[in-house]
Amino acid sequence: MESVESETALLTTLYEMLGHLEASGANLERGNWTLAQAHAAHPTAEYWAVIEPALATRNLTAVRSPLDAYFTATRSQSVDSTTHLEAARQALRDAIAAIAGTGPESTRTQAAALAELAESIAAEFAEGVENDQIVNIEEYQDAWGFFQVLSAELPRVLDAAPTSGREAAAEARADLESLSRGPFDQFIDQLGTRVIDADSARERLAHLASAIRAAFGISKSTGPTPAVQVATIRQMLSDALNLYRSGLTDQAYERAANAYLQGFEALEPALLERGHRELVERLELDFKAVRDAIREGRSVEEIAQLIAKVNAGLDEVEEVLA
Template sequence: MIKTITSIVIGLTLITILTSQFALADSAYDEKLTFAGSLEETLGHFWAIEKNLDDNNAELALVHATHPIAELYSSMKPELKEANPEFDAKVEKTLMDLGKKTGSDVTRQDAQKAIDDAKEIIKEARLLVVGQELSEDTTFKAKLIQELLKTSIAEYEEGVNNGEISMMAEFQDGSAFVWRSQQIFDEIKSDLPEHEVEEAEEFYSDLWDAYDKRSDAEHVETFADGIIHEIGEAVGEEHEETELLTYVENIEEFLNQVKVKYAEGDKDTATSLATKAYLDNFEYLESPLKEAGHKELVEEMETMMRIELRDMIKNDAPVSEVEQKVDDILVKMDSIAQIVPEFGSIAVMILAIAIISIVIVSTKSRLSIMPKI
């Protein structure tokens, strides 16, 4: 009895220790992710400085030159100071001096040298605090992409109103963070599944097009979320479970709205709705459909929804053709609505087989330890 209690106590102690270690590891990871995110935003601002200097806009270049020291450095300082106080002081001075070293009284060549020197400092800071292994980790980089895009959504929403740029610095911040996210994406895409890479690249194209058009913030968010979703899929992120029939209903609702908006001449909203129908809904049906033996149907639907319908909208196809394409997709969705309930039966069958297997194994185990007569 005492041995049993001792074993239980030891087991609980080990669980507590392991849980604490995992929690600490998660905390350290999150801290490094936040630190690295600030570095990436800083690099985005450097890009914005370069763009504005090329456009002879010294005023906006100065805004972006001062953003890192004014908005980002304070969040990085604790880690930098703990790792190396002298280097922390070097980072602070570099960012502090960047404004005057890229100002209107400095040649473009000298300004570029100051920016390049600052980039090297950022690279050193990453290695010092984050470390080379984590800095090169595909999943870590994927999370940086996602965070940059989330921030870009907020910046764009502040910067654009009613199709016009109302706050240029914020608009450029959004652009810079999208740009930086795409730079990281290009670094890791060879390590990601081809399908998700292809879709993410399409959404990047849509996102830049939305920026060029000064589209509604909602449309920009849809395309940025599309990239975030595809990146998450590519690195195996889990998502909240939803009843599969709910996805079917959402798709039907979005597609019917596509017809209305396109007929009204609102091409941007129609594109956004078509994207949501596919991205936020059909993609979650793909795996269950394939597992149920409907791979060809999935591929057909993907072509119709992700490529054909969206291309028709972008290329100003006649309203009647877009409506016909939507109707064709809806007919397919009716078939899928009939298939979806089967998933529950399949899951029950799999569970039943698993239970039977466990019972058989358990029975055999008991028989094997019974004394022979």
């Protein structure tokens, strides 16, 4: 039997994938094919390697086909893109429902996943918005898309909160409403646009996550120290290189993807809080370069050089977070 934390992490990832589709769809409605395609790529390019083993054990890997079909449609600017988008959305919703199941413990697990989603929104928002203005449109839209999923899923979950958690559930609803009327009131696709109540958004999202957990009596798990986290990331990258050297390309890609999604992403909020936006953005690109090189079948030497570049950036991370 897998742990609740494992189920929670899987659900959170699927919620984020659905959020990327929401952002993609909003761009699609505005005829912005470039950003529609960028967001459509994330579910498979960024997340798939991480969750495929867990989906395989549940016979849910068929969700990949509609995701690929939608990405292909956006890339070719197909007139059927909207149809493929809805099919991809539904495939993710079905997978979420299959994993979540039913019953009180299921609702509690969904609540834990939605609390983590709220924290993911805060992290993406912090990267996308600075001084009340959008400075990274894709990251802001990630936050917006994730929030659409949170808004759709959370009210039903809060309705099932136990009697002891009703006060906290009411606080969570108030936070959700405030955020809906504030920073996530409308979809934005222009850099430099001012965002309503941006200065309080991260605090409100943190309180929302805390209120969700309080409503269901969930304790937030404490993660490793930054030093331990960085050491884990370095080991994952080393593993990826060794796997690639052995000809195990898929496993190497999965390990490299985990180094970012399960490693560096957790450090981003602390780095942003300390004013190191450029370091975060640079390392995000460096991690992506490693993944892309593995996928494209570049030489072992080139991938080793790219990993060395990431490790140099991690040296800076350790200094900042020491």
